[in-house]
Amino acid sequence: MTTPKVMRIMALSINTAARAGSIIREVMQRGNLGIVEKEGKDDLQTEADRSAQQCIIASLSRKFPNITIIGEEGDSNLNVKAEWLVSEENEEFLTHSCPEELLEIKEEEFVIWVDPLDGTSEYTKGLLEHVTVLIGIAIKDRAVGGIIYQPYYKQSNGDIGRTVWGLKGLGTGGFEPKSPPKGQMIITTTRSHLTPLVQQALDALSPTKVIKVGGAGYKVLQLLEGKAHAYVFASPGCKRWDTCAPEAVLEAYGGTLTDLAGIHYSYAADVDYKNRMGVLATIPEISHSEIARQVPNDIIATLRA
Numbered sequence: 001m002t003t004p005k006v007m008r009i010m011a012l013s014i015n016t017a018a019r020a021g022s023i024i025r026e027v028m029q030r031g032n033l034g035i036v037e038k039e040g041k042d043d044l045q046t047e048a049d050r051s052a053q054q055c056i057i058a059s060l061s062r063k064f065p066n067i068t069i070i071g072e073e074g075d076s077n078l079n080v081k082a083e084w085l086v087s088e089e090n091e092e093f094l095t096h097s098c099p100e101e102l103l104e105i106k107e108e109e110f111v112i113w114v115d116p117l118d119g120t121s122e123y124t125k126g127l128l129e130h131v132t133v134l135i136g137i138a139i140k141d142r143a144v145g146g147i148i149y150q151p152y153y154k155q156s157n158g159d160i161g162r163t164v165w166g167l168k169g170l171g172t173g174g175f176e177p178k179s180p181p182k183g184q185m186i187i188t189t190t191r192s193h194l195t196p197l198v199q200q201a202l203d204a205l206s207p208t209k210v211i212k213v214g215g216a217g218y219k220v221l222q223l224l225e226g227k228a229h230a231y232v233f234a235s236p237g238c239k240r241w242d243t244c245a246p247e248a249v250l251e252a253y254g255g256t257l258t259d260l261a262g263i264h265y266s267y268a269a270d271v272d273y274k275n276r277m278g279v280l281a282t283i284p285e286i287s288h289s290e291i292a293r294q295v296p297n298d299i300i301a302t303l304r305a
């Protein structure tokens with residue numbers, strides 16, 4: 001029997017995300033980040049963002065030429081150095097069985113959303129633990145699979161870097177699931193893109209504590225590992241590549257990630273890539289719709305305008 005496409009795409013993405021992570025470490029070690037501003041000082045790009053994206057898109061498109069792959073850093077030159085091309089699929093992942101409902105998906109039905117370096121602002125400031133590589137796998141318009149690679153995670157055995165993955169219908173791997181303390185409401189939000197509206201939404205939810213960290217990937221890791229109950233971002237600043245992989249991993253775990261009104265984003269290839277209606281993510285123990293109801297209507301109206 002041939003291996004189902006979704007399993008092969010996940011397995012190649014796992015190895016590719018790790019390779020991209022090693023490129024991110026190499027660029028930092030060399031010390032010349034090559035920072036450019038994209039749409040202003042709140043929107044930076046470094047040599048690591050550019051090179052990691054080239055590695056990911058060249059590797060995935062070579063093996064899966066019929067898949068639409070959309071990366072944060074725009075069109076990439078796919079003539080990359082041989083050492084950046086990953087062709088091996090992760091064997092450990094391939095030991096899992098494919099969920100029944102995903103057995104027959106054809107290459108043309110996938111859309112892959114790539115954020116080669118999530119948490120660029122934190123990367124440039126040396127807050128390296130916040131940095132992740134995100135590869136999100138959508139089928140038609142839904143986020144189904146995701147890889148969150150953390151290049152600076154320190155393993156207990158001394159190894160550096162870890163891969164967290166999730167696939168709907170199969171589950172998650174690469175981390176120790178944990179629930180946050182009961183009777184509290186700990187919210188994680190942006191560290192570098194705080195606005196009055198972002199603050200207003202936080203205030204409306206009466207958190208017992210707010211954790212400000214960088215990156216959509218790292219914020220969802222806070223939910224998976226029991227550091228926070230919810231991720232709340234009342235801003236149109238995130239894009240589909242920020243949320244596709246985190247949404248798939250969190251939902252494979254039993255949580256939920258939507259816009260602030262509680263509606264799932266579409267990850268179809270032709271969507272406007274801006275997450276205009278903000279981000280709301282919750283752990284499985286929390287009623288997502290209950291939190292969405294607590295978001296004031298005027299905040300939703302402001303985002304919608």
Ligand SMILES: Nc1ncnc2c1ncn2[C@@H]1O[C@H](COP(=O)(O)O)[C@@H](OP(=O)(O)O)[C@H]1O
Binds near residue numbers: 121189
């Ligand atoms: N106002 C804004 N302008 C540009 N990017 C924004 C933004 N608000 C959020 N983002 C992007 O969304 C991701 C999570 O943001 P935050 O850390 O503030 O929660 C980051 O991804 P990148 O680092 O991949 O660009 C960040 O750049």
Ligand SMILES: [Mg+2]
Binds near residue numbers: 045120
């Ligand atoms: Mg960016």
Ligand SMILES: [Mg+2]
Binds near residue numbers: 115117118119216242
């Ligand atoms: Mg990002």
Ligand SMILES: [Mg+2]
Binds near residue numbers: 118
């Ligand atoms: Mg990025």
